[in-house]
């Protein structure tokens with residue numbers, strides 16, 4: 138049996154306290170995901186915590202430091218199922234240092250208004266992300 142690939146992603150918002158915009162990122166690779174939108178992030182490396190991996194990925198990909206907020210709970214400790222081999226945990230995050238730039242893995246970043254579900258869901262997200270995006274919109278509309 139192959140082990141699960143642990144992925145982490147960030148729902149970067151303009152404000153953890155009162156989020157109104159989400160930063161979506163458009164992937165450049167691999168071919169099956171190129172042009173699709175996603176949560177910036179990536180795979181957790183060996184001997185790295187999920188949170189440390191997320192800070193590392195956001196520094197590499199966007200050139201920013203962030204404060205992490207709450208996890209977007211999936212009901213599963215490994216996170217949201219992406220496919221038969223991978224699951225992703227997602228945290229809210231707010232930029233504390235820097236301005237997000239598409240430095241690696243993305244060719245466009247876009248702040249989308251969380252008040253407009255149609256605009257957010259209208260982006261061609263990686264299909265596995267759609268349930269996550271819907272849960273995010275629900276969570277922002279009705280904070281815990």
Ligand SMILES: Nc1nc2c([nH]c(=O)n2[C@H]2C[C@H](O)[C@@H](COP(=O)(O)OP(=O)(O)OP(=O)(O)O)O2)c(=O)[nH]1
Pocket residue numbers: 144145146170174175176177178179180181219223225242263265266
């Ligand atoms: N980062 C990210 N990956 C996602 C999302 N949705 C989704 O299905 N994935 C998949 C795509 C990839 O198969 C996997 C994450 O891999 P990645 O390529 O981002 O990881 P990485 O930066 O560590 O890249 P590498 O070292 O393997 O090159 O999870 C998402 O919203 N964000």
